[in-house]
Amino acid sequence: MIRLALLLTLTAAPVFAQDHILIQSTTSTQNSGLYDHLLPLFQAETGIEPRVVAVGTGQAIRNATNCDGDVLLVHSRAAEDAFVSAGYGTQRHDVMFNDFIIIGPETITADSPAAALTSIAQAELPFLSRGDDSGTHSREMALWNTADIDPTGASGGWYRETGAGMGATLNIAAGMGAYTLTDRATWLTFANPADLVISYEGHADLNNQYGVIAVSPQHCPSVNAIGAQTFVDWITGTSGQQAIAAYRLNGAPLFTPNAAE
């Protein structure tokens, strides 16, 4: 028993012993490899160890609301603003952007993403929805709303809600030849595209903005407020922004930094 108690203490020890921050994050920044590139630079410059819990934006915000995180890095503007105005976060900052794309078995010619979705719905082509309150899911719902279509009535038919992460949903899309909405970074770094192509891209409605928020120490006294603010300052500052711009795949940038000066 003593050995076990010792083991439990030892495995818990690093939490108290080191200066670290916990980042509740969307998955695309992890799946695309951005964190593998970015976070070692942050740690080298600040001495703070970043720990990432990558879940969907909805769950990340829930976890941060429960004070289970020091910083939020997500991509759902409405939910981020609500988080701050409810007093859970200090301030929201732009970090970077890329764009959403519709991927699927064939290209779609349309004037807007809403029109592209309309043609999918009319032809009843298989479409996968994340269905998980993630940033991508909320954008998808907003696009359906613009198209004035409620696809959930067809749920289980041509419209399928996976209730899973972006990667799992892409695997399903690859397996069954379905359309789905994804962010470009996750798609470009996804290693199992099968026969899928970018069906629709390049429209203002598909802009995908990422934001960073330090969890409020007033709401959560337990947070590492100094560490969190250091991270926010770093990623929106010169070093972080340059590091984001420098992260490329086959010469193409995956995210474009756009923090305000």
Added chain:
Amino acid sequence: MQDFTAAFRAALDLVFRMDADLMEIVGLSLLVSGAAVTLACVIGFPLGAALGAGRFAGRMPLLVLVNAAMGLPPVVVGLTLYLLLSRAGPLGPLDLLYTPTAMILAQTVLVTPIVAAITAQIVADLSEEYRDLFATMGMRRTAQAATLMWDGRFALTTAVLAGAGRALAEVGAVVIVGGNIDHVTRVMTTAIALETSRGALELALGLGLILLTLSLGINAALMGVRAAARRLSDG
């Protein structure tokens, strides 16, 4: 078939390179699951012995409960522990969420019913065989239970192995309470889930092969120990 060949190659490549990340992940898997199985035995053996050999009110309902708990969904255990260990939860001040300790706790909850239920079955079966012997000797119940456990020790390794199998294989609980944090709480199963979500299916399957090999090794080692111990005690 291409995929399986690639998976096999990915696994071999990782192992022969002694990939540092892989070693860390394997080490944490063994630490977390090993500690959980040990704790589960500390609780499950006495509980199982009491359920198997004891005669007390509520024994049957408790036995049903323990047997049913063998089928606890890991994701439910993970979620419940998350709500308890969250900063907003009753155990929040312990600061255990997203630590290996939280993962050990979760797997202990999953493994204990397995160890207890199998132990109860082994002890109950033996207790039938020994009934007359115990009656003539006039042994006390606790002494009987100790005897049954000792004489059933070879069979009890099955309880340990079943528990270890569950602990090493589950992902639902540890991904929620551990968070799959690189270098902190990433274990084999959560790494496999992450690589799958990246579409790196060969690497994911390769990691799966390594996990399977580990499991095989642990089973073979315990069976070997059991056979050797049995020879010793017989000879």
